[in-house]
Amino acid sequence: MSVPEVLRDKDLMRSWSRSRRCNGQTIALVPTMGFLHEGHLSLIRTAKSLADLIIVSIYVNPSQFSPSEDLSTYPSDISGDLRKLSAAGVNAVFCPAELYHSASGNELGGHREAINGERVVASCLEDVGSGHETWIRVERLEKGMCGTSRPVFFRGVATVVAKLFNIVEPDVAVFGKKDYQQWRVICRMVRDLDFDVKVIGSDIIRDFDGLAMSSRNVHLSPTQREKALSINRSLSKAKLAAEKGQKNCQDLKDLVKQTISEAGGKIDYVEIMEQQGLRPVEEISCPVVICVAAWFGNVRLIDNLEID
Amino acid sequence: MSVPEVLRDKDLMRSWSRSRRCNGQTIALVPTMGFLHEGHLSLIRTAKSLADLIIVSIYVNPSQFSPSEDLSTYPSDISGDLRKLSAAGVNAVFCPAELYHSASGNELGGHREAINGERVVASCLEDVGSGHETWIRVERLEKGMCGTSRPVFFRGVATVVAKLFNIVEPDVAVFGKKDYQQWRVICRMVRDLDFDVKVIGSDIIRDFDGLAMSSRNVHLSPTQREKALSINRSLSKAKLAAEKGQKNCQDLKDLVKQTISEAGGKIDYVEIMEQQGLRPVEEISCPVVICVAAWFGNVRLIDNLEID
Known part of the structure; x- marks a missing residue:
């Protein structure tokens, strides 16, 4: 050192x-x-x-x-x-x-x-x-x-x-x-x-509970943090659904939104984009990334998951 | 060589x-x-x-x-x-x-x-x-x-x-x-x-006749070139007037415009600006530059003169 x-x-x-x-x-x-x-x-x-x-x-x-x-x-x-x-x-x-x-x-x-x-x-x-x-x-x-x-x-x-x-x-x-x-x-x-x-x-580094590391996490109360875990959970759910054959992006986005909203988060956006040019896709037919921004109290968090 | x-x-x-x-x-x-x-x-x-x-x-x-x-x-x-x-x-x-x-x-x-x-x-x-x-x-x-x-x-x-x-x-x-x-x-x-x-x-390099050197000058007909000399002439006139005590920029700009228009040029703009930030000035009280753009036929020419 x-x-x-x-x-x-x-x-x-x-x-x-x-x-x-x-x-x-x-x-x-x-x-x-x-x-x-x-x-x-x-x-x-x-x-x-x-x-x-x-x-x-x-x-x-x-x-x-x-x-x-x-x-x-x-x-x-x-x-x-x-x-x-x-x-x-x-x-x-x-x-x-x-x-x-x-x-x-x-x-x-x-x-x-x-x-x-x-x-x-x-x-x-x-x-x-x-x-x-x-x-x-x-x-x-x-x-x-x-x-x-x-x-x-x-x-x-x-x-x-x-x-x-x-x-x-x-x-x-x-x-x-x-x-x-x-x-x-x-x-x-x-x-x-x-x-x-x-x-x-x-690659994204996640805390023990799955929350993506961010300097802003320090502003989350324990309850908010608990709720914020819904982001990562929603992304994993969507990825799993896609891997099981769900290719319709609107349905996948709805799944993410619903999971976060139910946990008490306020959605800023949920998008599914092709990875390089970030153009929206309707059906998954190329490597995509699901991107999320949501508010928990006064804290805005972002996260994403690539589906290759 | x-x-x-x-x-x-x-x-x-x-x-x-x-x-x-x-x-x-x-x-x-x-x-x-x-x-x-x-x-x-x-x-x-x-x-x-x-x-x-x-x-x-x-x-x-x-x-x-x-x-x-x-x-x-x-x-x-x-x-x-x-x-x-x-x-x-x-x-x-x-x-x-x-x-x-x-x-x-x-x-x-x-x-x-x-x-x-x-x-x-x-x-x-x-x-x-x-x-x-x-x-x-x-x-x-x-x-x-x-x-x-x-x-x-x-x-x-x-x-x-x-x-x-x-x-x-x-x-x-x-x-x-x-x-x-x-x-x-x-x-x-x-x-x-x-x-x-x-x-x-x-610094600007001028041809023998005073026209500022530009690759676009090649497009000027001999008559247009003759007319275009009014740009440099107008700038010199304005500088001389300023040095003789004319500090009002509107009057100086009018002098430039008139000289070029009379020669048959079509004014794009004539501006008097402080040299560094190119903010317009109304009275000359700091180093300025007179900037001109004008058309002669299909050729647009620019020129300028600093007054320190």
Whole structure:
């Protein structure tokens, strides 16, 4: 167990990485928002099998939260995180205080001004008067599912990941497949913008009771957590039904919805999509993924299950 | 005079560049759409003063043209270009046949489909059924001036420049200040997305008669060219008037418009903006730039003049 180097500055991070790559070492990046759990540690294990050096970034990205979302209550435990990252044998931790450019003299803070009459979609970043105005949009994949209820989410994720790629310059980046749509958005961005980064999706890690690991699980009461187990249960039921021959997606989605609703969850969406392009399918005839988002109290959870 | 290496493949281009950077050599990129003229050669001279090795890219980018624009008639002379680049002492020429991903099996060609009822802005890229769907938007700077009459232009430019940066990985990139808004859009993108590329704007090069150099000038008839000289004349007049104390921008813009209209040009826009953020000003009290776009027959020309 060696203590990882903690870097807070973009330029230092880049030169750390660049000097090692020039020496022939490969680098894997695991981007996180901190409050690390077993799911993150599993991403790190995947990363270690793919590259010589592992960098974990910790940054709660304001641009992927709407002002109405849970940025202010997003859990944090930086000293706990650093302990876990030491134990995990990570080589460097990138913890920038801020990743976005603040508004300068001749910039109006935050581009919330309506431009040519268009409504400006705003995140918590615009809310604090940032001078940032460049966004990466993965136009089709960012729509639907989480993009419907979280309109700034994928714009914020794609943009911050591009920034991290430009700062860290990794050979490989590992993302959790729990955020399935996010993973696909990033794969598509990397392909379309010619980033020389291999994007790896790592399998969902579940707690002993089957709940998909998430930093937000800490906000669940014991009763809510009990109810939330219905998500995983519903996905397993649907997969089993599909394997037994039920190919009609509407029926499978109804099964998932019913199971979660009966347990007391409030459905945000249940979708069955082909795995790569996330286009909805009506009959299962190719590898698909069932994606779910549901609320338990004030906590919104997502989960998914691939059917190959 | 040594013949530059001509690279057509993204991966070969990247490894050419990366191996030299690891050896401590710095690289400047001059992105072009070919049909090179003295303006481009001046960008190359600027580049040579800033880096050890010069790469010129030649690629007519379909995503910055609307289907109604002049992509199909954009002039081209690749063998002439290579001769000029040899004489200019360029080290490598990046001439990809295609930079965008084509639609694959499960992708509908071209994301022209209306998504959630939103109208999809389409360029010549969508028109040929590309699978590309990731766009970089510099939300404020891409609006107004050329962005008004060319709604896909800056989206296309920012996206292709990001791709070129990710493929070539230059230390420096040189752009002509004739495309003033484009230069500012790229500067902002680089800052906002943390590209480690120094973006340099190079002064406008004018022909013997004062016309700003442009590949499109070849389409002007001798009479149209004579008329088009009114652009530069109008800008000089306005600058002189400003230096003599005329600070009111509306009056200065009227002077420019009148001069060009009288010569037979059709004004697209005349704007006076502060130089960095391109926000319109009413009275000259900071460094500004007068930007003009006007039509002469079927040819749209742009030009500008800074007043410091």
